[in-house]
Each structure stands twice: as structure tokens, then as C-alpha cells.
Amino acid sequence: MNRIDKLIQELCPEGVRYEPLSSVGEWFGGGTPSKARTDYWENGTIPWISPKDMSGRSVIDSTVDYITEAAVLGSATKLVPANSIAIVVRSSILDRILPTAFVPVPAALNQDMKAVVPRDDILPVYLLHQLRSRGQEILRFARKTGGSVSSIESAKLFAFRLPVPPVAVQQEIVSLLDAFASLESELESELESELEARRKQYAHYRDTLIASPGSDTPKLPLGEFATLVRGNGMPKTDFTDSGVRAIHYGQIYTYYGTSATETMSFVSPESAAKLAKVEPGDLVITNTSENIEDVSKAVAWLGQEQAVTGGHATVIKHQQNPKYLAYYFQTAEFAVAKRKYASGTKVIDVSAKSLAKIAIPLPPVSEQERIVSILDRLSSLVNDLGTNLPAEIAGRRKQYEYYRERVLTFKEIAA
Structure with a gap:
């Protein structure tokens, strides 16, 4: 944090300019090539991103469906250059979350999505962090368009303003957040591995105590x-x-x-x-x-x-x-x-x-009681860990979100 604070004092002590999303880069819309055209889909090599590809992912380098060059040339679908940020703008889940992801490869989009290729002075991953941080604010513009489906009006999306600090500040922020996210992921993996190891240990003792009795049982x-x-x-x-x-x-x-x-x-x-x-x-x-x-x-x-x-x-x-x-x-x-x-x-x-x-x-009931006593204690240990694990993970995520909000919030420069 000290490094970021020092850079801000050095490069933008008076504040940071806030810019509308419309000006952060080149925007691309999406489209769905006709399913009736087999030449649009068979042997396709171009990733075609739809909302289902975005679920729980922060990087989209592979997709469920792929289209051909003929689909790009012959339909409303455009090829989005590599290193873009994809956003779902029409979905039934826009009342809860704004799916966004970094796309490192050229791709095409479903009609319910948009993508932006940031200009040279905006790092794609910095923009991704900002959009994820401000997702709930952007979702205020989502409106029901039929049934449970909500849509974000393009004009309101493009008018939403984000801070654009100097590239050196962006780089330091991205490095910090990526390192924090990596550490968080490692810790979650360790906790989940510990829980799985405890479960296997418990199953081993249970099967050994009950299903592998002595020869006289x-x-x-x-x-x-x-x-x-x-x-x-x-x-x-x-x-x-x-x-x-x-x-x-x-x-x-x-x-x-x-x-x-x-x-x-x-x-x-x-x-x-x-x-x-x-x-x-x-x-x-x-x-x-x-x-x-x-x-x-x-x-x-x-x-x-x-x-x-x-x-x-x-x-x-x-x-x-x-x-x-x-x-x-x-x-x-x-x-x-x-x-x-x-x-x-x-x-x-x-x-x-x-x-x-x-x-x-x-075995005799007295032996059954002894076995149950052992398994109850082991089961309690596993259950306690299983109960505490989600709370521990949630706590780490809140900590990450706190630091993310802190480093992504800037004083706006006076007009």
C-alpha cells in the first residue's frame, strides 16, 4: 500500500480524472450467427462467448461454442481483438452480479454481451478490477425487459464513470490485487485440502472400526x-x-x-x-x-x-x-x-x-458403544472444520474486497 500511496503522491497528488466508460477504449457488440447455417458452426475455431461461459470465471480463454470465419463475415457478429474485457449486459442474473472477464484471445460475442478493448493508457486487468469493484453500482441501471431477464441500457453503461490514474499506479494496483488473489486462492485450496484429508481419515477409521472387525466378530x-x-x-x-x-x-x-x-x-x-x-x-x-x-x-x-x-x-x-x-x-x-x-x-x-x-x-453392544464414541469425536472434528471453512473463506474474501475497494478508490481531480 505504501508503494501505491507514494506513486499517487508523486504522479497525481491533486487527484485522478474520472472518465465515462464510453471513452476508455473501443467497444464491440455481440450477435448470434444463424444456427441453421452449418458453415457458421462446423469446425469453428473462433471462440464465441456467451453468458454461460462467464459463470464464475475471471479469464475466458476457451468457450463452449466456436464459430467459423464465415460466421464473422456473414453476420452481425464482429471479431473482438485480444486483451478485451467482456461484460454480460442482458441476463436473468443481473439483479445479483455483473459478470465480467478478461479475454486474452480474439473472440466473438453473444448478443447479450459487450466487450471493450482498452486504450493504451488503461491496463485491461485494471479495468477488469474496476468493473468488478463497481459492479453493484452498474447493476442499478439494469431493468427488467421481460420475465426474469434484465438488461443494462447502453447509454447508461457508457456514461458510468471510473477513475483513470497513471499507468504506473494501475500497474502497482494490478500487481497487489493479483498477488492478494493468488494468496487467497492458495489458502482456500489448503483449507479445502485439509477438509478433504480429514474426511478421508474419518472414512478410513469408520470402515476399519466397523467393517473390518476381528475374526471373532x-x-x-x-x-x-x-x-x-x-x-x-x-x-x-x-x-x-x-x-x-x-x-x-x-x-x-x-x-x-x-x-x-x-x-x-x-x-x-x-x-x-x-x-x-x-x-x-x-x-x-x-x-x-x-x-x-x-x-x-x-x-x-x-x-x-x-x-x-x-x-x-x-x-x-x-x-x-x-x-x-x-x-x-x-x-x-x-x-x-x-x-x-x-x-x-x-x-x-x-x-x-x-x-x-x-x-x-x-460385536457386543459395549464394543459398539466404544466404536460410536470414537466415530462421534472424529465426525465432530470433520463437521467443525466443514462449518468453519466457509466462514474462513468468506472472511478472506471480505478482506480482499476491502483492500480492493481501498486501492481502487481515488480522489477525483478538480475540474
Whole structure:
């Protein structure tokens, strides 16, 4: 920061001129070549940038679609020179974000976009940083043009003013922000790698403790030591604000973890009377899913009162440690076993009858409790890291945005 401050004092002590976007460089519009013209699209080599290419990217050096030279010559689409800044000016997301990106290669644009090639005294990446920093201000000009789609009027976009300091100041700002962004990316990668390593470590211990027991540990089919009760009914339209606690099979995928003491939903006593009963200590396991990985996910009900469940779920009643069984249903060994019984293509099903055939290692309940205690602690460590990681990343991004706003804000020179 001291280096930038010194340059400002040396090169522009009285302030920096603010200029409208219309004057920062040469602007290009977009267009969409006719899809009916195969010679416009087949074997194309020119990147054609559309809003979908801009999602989450700051540099666009490759695109989903490519067009031919014939498309550029024969349609309203123009070739934009390299080192341009592309902006989405018409989209359904312009109420939230202004997609902008640096384009280092010659490219053509979709009709919902514009691009500018900055003049010689404006660094393209400096302009990109400014547009990203001022994105929310520019989005104030976005207006609905039909349905959920918003558009930014060209005249208002071009009239928007940005500071243009000397090139030496721009270079120092770009160097600082790029270094900061690189450091932020490295730190995020390290945090995510640490979380992934913890998850793998946890899965290893879980599978070792449960699915790789000693030679004297018996393995019994689920149906030999438990009673499986298939649920039925309970559409979401039966849910009420209060009443009998209800575990819906779909919520086992999205809401519940290994165990639960509270339910997300309730049903009336009249509806509950027709549903499968879930006693404290029972497991509820899903029977259907859109993919093999999620089917047969289980939650142990540890609440103090009876709950109910409905269709696409099975209640497992037993005399074992409920969390031990719930943890087993997360192991790699169980994942292999359930594949043998899974049926269906678009909807995968593992029936209660099939589940009853799967053999599960059953050490004494005291040993099950010891294993659960270990896995609970490991799971807590992983969950804490998973909870703190987004907050840590968000904090670093806010810090970056603070410094970005600071270095990109200038006193305007007096007219």
C-alpha cells in the first residue's frame, strides 16, 4: 500500500480524472450467427462467448461454442481483438452480479454481451478490477425487459464513470490485487485440502472400526436380528406446523445426519395413525433414490418420543446401538453390498426384503458403544472444520474486497 500511496503522491497528488466508460477504449457488440447455417458452426475455431461461459470465471480463454470465419463475415457478429474485457449486459442474473472477464484471445460475442478493448493508457486487468469493484453500482441501471431477464441500457453503461490514474499506479494496483488473489486462492485450496484429508481419515477409521472387525466378530443378516417395517403414504401435503414428529424419506438425504433428536416436519395425529411408527432407537432408511450412492441412507431416531415415517422408507427395529448401525450404513462395505440388490435405472430401489439379506458385523453392544464414541469425536472434528471453512473463506474474501475497494478508490481531480 505504501508503494501505491507514494506513486499517487508523486504522479497525481491533486487527484485522478474520472472518465465515462464510453471513452476508455473501443467497444464491440455481440450477435448470434444463424444456427441453421452449418458453415457458421462446423469446425469453428473462433471462440464465441456467451453468458454461460462467464459463470464464475475471471479469464475466458476457451468457450463452449466456436464459430467459423464465415460466421464473422456473414453476420452481425464482429471479431473482438485480444486483451478485451467482456461484460454480460442482458441476463436473468443481473439483479445479483455483473459478470465480467478478461479475454486474452480474439473472440466473438453473444448478443447479450459487450466487450471493450482498452486504450493504451488503461491496463485491461485494471479495468477488469474496476468493473468488478463497481459492479453493484452498474447493476442499478439494469431493468427488467421481460420475465426474469434484465438488461443494462447502453447509454447508461457508457456514461458510468471510473477513475483513470497513471499507468504506473494501475500497474502497482494490478500487481497487489493479483498477488492478494493468488494468496487467497492458495489458502482456500489448503483449507479445502485439509477438509478433504480429514474426511478421508474419518472414512478410513469408520470402515476399519466397523467393517473390518476381528475374526471373532459374528456377521449376521440384518433380517436375523432386526425387524424391518416398510412405510407407506405421507405426501408433503400432510405436513403441519405441529403435531406428531415425522421423518420424510427425502429429508434423510438433505437434512438429517447420522442421528436426530428433532424432526423437520410434523403431521396430524389422524395422519400419523396410518403411518409406520418410529420408536426411540429405531433407524429409518431410504429405499429409493435417483442414484446408487444415496439410496439406503439411514438416520437413527434418538428423540424422546415416537415419530412416524412414510413411503420410500423402512423402519429398522433392533436391540443394537442405533448409531453403530447408522454408521455401518455409511461404510464402503455396505455400499458394495447394496449394489448387489439395487434395481432400476432412473429411480434406484433397494427393497426392505433385500436389505434384510445384508450381513452386518455385530460385536457386543459395549464394543459398539466404544466404536460410536470414537466415530462421534472424529465426525465432530470433520463437521467443525466443514462449518468453519466457509466462514474462513468468506472472511478472506471480505478482506480482499476491502483492500480492493481501498486501492481502487481515488480522489477525483478538480475540474
